[in-house]
Amino acid sequence: NNKQENKEGAKEPLIKTAVMLDWTVNTNHTGLYIAKEKGYFEQQGLEVEILEMGDPGPAQLIAAGQLDFGISYQEQVTNARAADIPVVSIAAVIQHNTSGFASLKEDELERPKDLQDKSYGGWGSPMEHAVINALMKKDGADPEKVNYIDIGAADFFSVIGKQIDFTWIFYGWDGIRAKQENIPLNIIMLRDFADFLDYYTPTIITSEKLIEEQPELVKKFMEATSKGYEFAIEHPKEAAEILIKHAPELNKDLVIESQDWLAQQYQADAPQWGWQEKEVWERYARWMKDQDLLPKMIEIPKAYTNDFLPLR
Amino acid sequence: MRKFMPSLIFFSFLLLLWEYIVKAFQIDKFILPPPSAIFEALINSSLLLLEHSKYTALEAFIGFSLAVFAGMVLAMIISLITAVKKTLYPLVIVSQTVPIMAVAPLLIIWFGYGLLPKVMVVALVCFFPITVSLVEGLEKVDADVIRLLQAMGANKFQVFIKVQLPAALPSLFSGLKISATYSIMAAVIAEWLGASRGLGIYLTRSMHSFQTEQVFAVIIVISGLSLAFVALVEGAGRMLMPWYYKKHSVADQK
Amino acid sequence: MRKFMPSLIFFSFLLLLWEYIVKAFQIDKFILPPPSAIFEALINSSLLLLEHSKYTALEAFIGFSLAVFAGMVLAMIISLITAVKKTLYPLVIVSQTVPIMAVAPLLIIWFGYGLLPKVMVVALVCFFPITVSLVEGLEKVDADVIRLLQAMGANKFQVFIKVQLPAALPSLFSGLKISATYSIMAAVIAEWLGASRGLGIYLTRSMHSFQTEQVFAVIIVISGLSLAFVALVEGAGRMLMPWYYKKHSVADQK
Amino acid sequence: MSVLSGEVHLRIEELSKEYMIKSKQGYAYQRLPTLENISLEVSRGEFVSIIGPSGCGKSTLFNIISGLEKPDAGKVFLQGRDITGLRGKVAYMLQKDLLLPWRSILDNCILALELQNVTRSKARQQAMDMLRELNLGDFSANYPAQLSGGMRQRVSFVRTMLAGKEVLLLDEPFGALDAYTKSEMHDWLTDSFQKYRPTVLFITHDIEEAILLSDRIYVLTPRPAAIRLQIGVDLPHPRTRDLLVRESFVDIKRVLLKELFN
Amino acid sequence: MSVLSGEVHLRIEELSKEYMIKSKQGYAYQRLPTLENISLEVSRGEFVSIIGPSGCGKSTLFNIISGLEKPDAGKVFLQGRDITGLRGKVAYMLQKDLLLPWRSILDNCILALELQNVTRSKARQQAMDMLRELNLGDFSANYPAQLSGGMRQRVSFVRTMLAGKEVLLLDEPFGALDAYTKSEMHDWLTDSFQKYRPTVLFITHDIEEAILLSDRIYVLTPRPAAIRLQIGVDLPHPRTRDLLVRESFVDIKRVLLKELFN
């Protein structure tokens, strides 16, 4: 049924739309590039521009009606909804939180409680304090005894070992990079020590308005995007090559190995790629509210939907 | 050309020193790449850089042109109509302190992610030097020349066309040169607000995938483009104001 | 003061128009907040803004001071030693096209977190206008005055201290004013590269928590700080160069 | 006051002018009487000089004649027609050459013609003719900055004469030139004016210059300017440098020196 | 060449100077002989003028005497001591007043003394005395920009005299003033010099000025400058404006005019 529609649609002029990334292009975004390269978007009658990086970020643009789709993350969507910005998460790009606190192996920081009396290099967001507090308390340590130092946008490799004992990284990028550089690390993965910290990052978002007025467009976009990520899961090597083709500035080895690792992570234990559970949204928002990181509790069912994932 | 030899020699020496230091102290490539690696990156990605440069240069050029147009119109209105000068000019001066970089993100909320907001960032950056330098140029015309034309029976408009405007050209061009210097960088920054191509994208991609030598390569390209743009403006100035560059050549010592 | 009345009235009118448009077209607050909401945000977060301003102002001030020091030393060396002028000055001029914003992230890699890279970004931004304006000021001294002092038996250093330096002050101060204008913004941008406090942090946090009225509030604070800084420099200029501001007062018409 | 020869070309009738200036503190205004009841006449083809102390009001007088400023009282007549306050009726030339640096010598000369909507090619033809006649043809394509001060001032003369007005007001045209160049300019001017015979009103501080060039001289009082004396210069033409040391010349000079310096 | 009176203060012996200048295309150099075998003498307290065509080399001569430039041949003696190429031995004053705008009148005057390491308070005392004596005391605290052109030039004179050098080189000090102001300056200068009696070498283009102020006048040839004539001015002191029309004055003027203009 779907395919027939596509064939007819292909003769019509393509509908232009765009998706904005949350950061510079990296392996998290592979599915989008595959959908573009392999013509999945075109089959759906779409012409999609992939925009990189945005300050203020895609959420506001989407809410302002300037953009259809964007890559975001659960914390941002939660914050946005609490500020009455009507954005909706329509897919989880990666099923589990792949971030963690990294330190040099030789420092032997293996559990949250080991972080006591150590120096954390962060960017000064209240979220970091809340997360570290939560982990250490659960592990029976005194979170007051962490020394916070601001390193801002400086990356892990340029600061680690210089007054800084640990920083917060995404394994799929910095972790792989450390592996390539033969820098042995200990990584305390968030999800291993607190399930409420196993939230969705990144996610794909759109606006309530678009869902209401052009549900078909959202449907088609997700159809193609899903196919893209499913391809990446099946063929990590080819996926890496496609990404490199579209962003040749990237470090090739890093992309290939990161892609290989992420192939296992995209869908993981979920019924299909992109699937989001109510519980994940609920417990994270609740936790944020408890930590005073949210001005008010959000309406969970409005924050996300699985309705636009294709039937598998 | 010969005039720049000492600088070139000194610069080459600096490059050699840099290369030596990086090698001698075994500095990590992603912290400080040696000039040779930067040069290599420049060669290897020359096609890619060219491709990205096209977009950035286009944004810069359109934004610059827009600023030239808007700045000149505003400057003329300010200097022709006293009431406008009194109300608007102080605001123009004060608005120079408005941080355009902080306003830029709002521009994309308002105007979307296409060419428009990038062009507007460039135009905003270029607008003030052009407006202010033209207004100043138009103001500092010798009052006696204006009186002379008035005595000849010229009206305000004729005085403007025949005296003020040509007299303000050198000042205008110094403003244009400042704007041209910053236009490329403004376009790069605008690309950071959201784009799919351009040197700004190349820069962040390189930075975030730990390829510092590519960062340096793109910095060189940005500098080069800026210099080329300034040279173009300078060239236009020489075309439009031959008298300004031709001083003291005939009859210099009679 | 009375001189600025028309501007103030016009500006107030613009604010009213803005308020009206936002209300009339029911524009979302996060897209374009009305001036009243901005004013409210300014009042509500005044303490917070003050706190953040302190850090930004400090970074800007230290960076600016550093640039003043380095720029003046370099400019003096350039104008005293011909060989240095020939080798270094063209490089200084060309390096103005190097995109400092693109170099800034590298500064973090090299100098880590903390005050240093922020101060350096500010210093780099402020350095060129100061150096170039001082060199130009030192150069454009009337050659006849220098000959006069030489005829009196003055050596190069005496000529420099007694003539070139004081003569270059007005030019130096125009450079200082440009630098002061940009110094606060430079500090804000540097904070974007990584900091825990300062107006830059406040700005991104407001932006990312969708509080556009706070973004406007902080833009106003940045403008205000920049203006205050420029006024300070202007004041210093009036103290140091009374002769420059005192022209034509006695014996104007004998 | 009597008309020396021929038809009256320019007549000034009882001009008075007062400026209001700010006092030192800048709060109150203060009256500055500048011209007091000035009447004078210039015949067609006559060269009349005006000398007077610095700041007495000479330039103010010219500003009124040229229409740049309005008198408080009095009228200006050109060939009997009231032109008080009208601009573009006489040609005005200032001490500075005021050539436009972005125009070639030729195009500087046609400025006034352009403002009268003469077509550019016709204006250029006319200007070129006069430049050639006055031996400035070679420089027509140069820019002003390429010429010496004296040459520029000559071009400025040509521009003034090309305005096509029959009365020229010259305000210290040689004030900024050194004595040597000035002397060359006198020769050149005498020659040129012999060719074109314009009616000239000429301001100068230089007594010798006034005597050498004029048919008649008015001496003004210190501010407020009033006419203190007029004196006819009855010396033979063409007047050369030798005259400077001739008895009759020195006699006139003696009178003027006495009038001016006490 | 004979010494007119008293001891020889400044003596110049067979100075020659040639510049090398770039040709129009800027590739080749071209010789420009400027001074040719110039010898002259000035006695203590004597006022000697130098007149000559524009660009003949007058300023070059002063530059050599003051040590700013070196001659190709010849020597400069001050009281019999060879000072060729030495700076700071004579006081030099140019056409422009060249006052430093950021210094008060008083502090402008002490510039040369400062360079000689005289303490500031002593220098100020000395300068204030001279300013008072020459009726400039009221302006001592003002900045140059607040004074008229004539007043500035007077201050420049004071500065030159305060340098404490006994020989003053004055290069067209009145060239930029209008005829009226110039005349006032002559009176002032005659007065002032009567008080201080410096030895003066004075460049001018103005023949009357030269005669009015000098004890002796050298006339130079066109470039390369050589001495064409020297003439003593035997007129009574103090010289007032009346002299200008006196027979004896006009006689000297006639000679000079003839020498200069053919």
Ligand SMILES: Nc1ncnc2c1ncn2[C@@H]1O[C@H](COP(=O)(O)OP(=O)(O)OP(=O)(O)O)[C@@H](O)[C@H]1O
């Ligand atoms: N627009 C004006 N407003 C006020 N005062 C003026 C104005 N123009 C001239 N004055 C004053 O009027 C007086 C006469 O000025 P004017 O320029 O006519 O003198 P002048 O005889 O041409 O002087 P000079 O010989 O210096 O050229 C001066 O005191 C001058 O300051």
Ligand SMILES: Nc1ncnc2c1ncn2[C@@H]1O[C@H](COP(=O)(O)OP(=O)(O)OP(=O)(O)O)[C@@H](O)[C@H]1O
């Ligand atoms: N430094 C120099 N290099 C080359 N040529 C020079 C230099 N200084 C002067 N000349 C030339 O030497 C000649 C004499 O110059 P000088 O200034 O001595 O003349 P002057 O008699 O003072 O002229 P004026 O009457 O115009 O002041 C001129 O042709 C001038 O162009």
Ligand SMILES: [Mg+2]
């Ligand atoms: Mg006048």
Ligand SMILES: [Mg+2]
């Ligand atoms: Mg000279």
